[in-house]
Amino acid sequence: MNKPRIQRRQRAVLSCNDCRRRKLRCDRKLPCDRCIKGGIAEECAYETDNQTPPSDCLLERPSKRQRESVPCAAAARTEEAPRSYLDVPKLFNPSEFARSDITAQDRVKHLERQVALLEQQLLVQKSVSLEASRFIGRTTDTLSGTTSPRGFLKGRHYGSFYYGPSSPTSIMAYFPELRAFMKNVYHNSTAQRLAQDMMAVGKATSTNGSSYRIVTVSSLRDLLPDRSITDRLVQKYLSTFETTYRILHIPTFQNAYERYWDVDKPGSTEMDAVVLSILACTICICTNGSPQYSRNGSTLHTQAVLWMKACEAWLRRQSSKHRTLASLQVRCLRLLALAATSHKAKDYYHEVQAHMGIMISCGMHRDPVHFGDRCSTFEGEMRRRLWATSVEIELQASIDKGTPSMVSRLEADCAAPGNFNDVQLSPSLEELPPSEPVEVFTDTSFLFMSTRSLNFRSSLCALTNSLQSRLDFQDTLSHANTIEEYIQSIPNWTDPGSLQARTLLDLQLRQLLVILYAAKTADVGATLNTERRYSIIALMGAAAATTALHTALTASSNLALCCTRSDYYRAALLVCHVACHANKVNDTMVAQAAKSTLDSCAQQALRLQEERVMLVGRGGQQHWVLSAAVGLASVQFEPSHSDAVKLQAIDRVSRLLYRMLSRKDIGEEPPANEVLLQDAPRIPKQINSHPGYSAAALSTDSFADVGLRIDAFDFGETSEWMLDDFWFLNEPFGSECQANHLI
Template identity: 30%
Template structure:
């Protein structure tokens, strides 16, 4: 036995050699998520950092547990055993996803580290945890977390995840999602999705309290009642006059075209702005048709007239709202009539035999005009879904070369228009807070190429050579934006889906990808401006600003639910 090298001599004996004791690594006290992110952990379960990042189910404590002998285990006092039991309970989730929430979560940062509790305090804390578990198990279904909740406002999810702390929230906060997402009564109701602006406004308590106070005080004022009744009568009269005027109109599209100097300005505005972003037209062909329209003496092509009116209505937003046509009619009012006239013409002519590429172009221009001029822009998502289905009826969602008689020119035009339609649907879905109408797996149409319109002719037989992204064309913006389409569609669906399952770590990863894509795209446009590689009359500044705007919009949509949830974290 004395010669066995595995047996260690008693350190208290006289023959023990004098050597320094082995240093043991200090066991980690923070949870695994806080250690990985290098954040300060409050050692609760789940900790405050994991609650803020919406990952309470990942809050796990892993520490070094040295083996203990039976003799050492027998020496533990009841107080030590209770403390060990509490630590074990805190470091592991309960069955079924139930978590025992630490009562220290509500304490301030100064009280995070406290002296050891007395035995009575520990028993009181354990009793509270048992009561919470009994209450949770008595409810139907598991306790929801922010990731699994399907509610419309993240604040409600955060409030329900921490059930004991939710008792401190007011009833108004619990019903916040109902007030912001579900509106109306009886037959007139409206629903707003998670990324709708109404959800954001509902988190400003001061505004809602002020408005409720104002309404409650004004309801007792007779002048307010009379004014409200008068406002209703005026709105009803205006709506009737509007319907009567449009119902009795003949909608002669040719008579609605403004003088040429006004049309020239609006066409040039459109070609230098929206046509740099949403590729709808083949510019050389359109300009030929435009010139022929003004020089022709006979009847004009109604399809081109509708396209021209929709185009001018879209670009009218860049002029002053008080601008007038020859000092008479306001341009904004004229644009509203152009949109109504073109939509009426489409409704009268849209049958199966008339669905063609021109109809799709006009529908795209009308969608842009309605959003730019704020004319029924809040329900554009309905029209974009219809546009998607018209395009799919024509097969734009499939690869152009699946049509055996497809030419090179029309193949590229179809790719451009399909990318525009999908982008318009994505933006309208974000406006309404709804999921996009199309899934990425439902189409195999290729991405558009970075080609100048001068490289495309209807009689071409060979595929044109796309330009490098460093060379600016009217399609550069669309090519850059289309590269991020899968990422932005994924964000829109993850945020606006009924069941919100996006975790904070995934949101951070998506944010990094969006930022990287935005910086790369902005850098390409910046180098173009420095090298002056853009053709004369084609300023890339609008396309660059539009790219940054759309990318930042997706970034805000992605992070807004988490930001609003943190505001409601107890």
């Protein structure tokens, strides 16, 4: 006899409808985290009772492809009509009530559940709108009535990245339609398939070996390439980076470099580190040969990363108590190498700020005149050069990040380097030679001229990235006139080696013009009055000049600024943004200026970005964003050819990916994560044992021989115990006078 079937009690339903249907863990929030990540936050809902609803009552969840097309449709819907708070997802199919197997009681329960779900949706949307209105109110009070975006945040939780108003990335805050255009064009395109092939190749390579690669060498010199390659890369550095940022003393370096190759194993490793860091700066800007590519970048990039890691290992061995000129030079060169290779681009700003902390702790921000006889004339001038170089690197990193520069808040009195050639400076010099006039180009002309506008540029960087202050139109015009005066004061040097110096002096000022006018043109909803029209025209001119300067320098086979700067990328994105909305303002002059600048400036910037990607193997995302922005802006002027323009935008990326995939590195090795310097083997000193383990068995000489010194208790040699090395910046430097202070 069959026993009656016992009906089990159903468990309480705690998950949301979608997580329960997919049998996934739910955090029980409203909306839950999984629905937020899946793009269906507005559909997240919970059952009001413990009964599991029939399958026909579950939310109709769209497929993955349908969900991916939602942002595009939502963007198009936004232009037609604002979304109402009563726009809730469809919760059930009305035709279900026509079924004969559903009783009246079931229908009532269905309706009760639907009403409860609708009430939940309304409560969620009202709370969101209330919180948004409160946030806007707080923002309005804090920022003096301005609700325009002030920067751009990427990421979630603690993994967020901030990009301020002067950062090129922050332009996305004013360009919401670009994302919808990119998703529409990229889906099922050739570029998507090629990108997946690149990722597949990288994953296959990473599974064959360890993901963390450690390279062990006995000496940094073991990593050097052939003498001919090293000579070419060193000469490339001297003719590019060293004409602007002064890190080396060229005569001293060249003499040491010639002696460096005369011996197999030089006693000092300082020259090894300096040469390797120079090679890391220039290997990616040399145009000879065609590199191969992997998922991590080009083979040139991989080699540069290895050299940088080796220099980092060498720096970790250097004493912070006894710093040398070579250690500071390697630190500066390493920053240039990071910029030129785009290695860990998100961490570049942190690296620069850490470097500035080291320079300040060394007292580099104080002028060497305060040091008296504790610092020679040569050392003092090298300190000025290294400080001026570090300040320029930090200011540019702050502009690209969109934060106020440290220079604007730091009290420093270090003077500018002298305007004379390196041959006039020697380690035995007792007095500095007089500076040449600004019309005479010297080895230090760039830093000499750049220091003149340093305070103005740093203060303008702080103003444009401030969260409280805003520049009105008159202030913008005043600052723009000052920038133009500085640009006009740049001498027209005729020396062949002055091209990069003249170009960089112009670019670092002209980028501020672009940033100034961008704040006035970014708000597309503002009225096109005289001030905004002037700002748009001025922005177009500054952007076109920026890309033209880069193009002229690149035509001379000098890619140093192309691979280290992003001002042309910022300028081109802003041009695309203005051109995208130019036809909507009913102004013929603005539309014509936007169209002509788009055709010239944006195309030049695309070629520059493509050149950078092909050399470094990094930066493909910026190229794709710029290509899509150019396509979106071009559609506004050629709506009848929209399909062809969209295809052209994605084809630019496809061709680039195909070229990289066709030159795939067959014998690819993952980039080095760490380099270890292996010491030469030592013969341990034999210590005779003693039956009583007396102290005589371990003499102090034994510790000294193996390098185990305890400096804090070395009374005989540590001058810090006697305060012998303490002195004051505002006192004479005679020994008697210092002794009187310390008694």
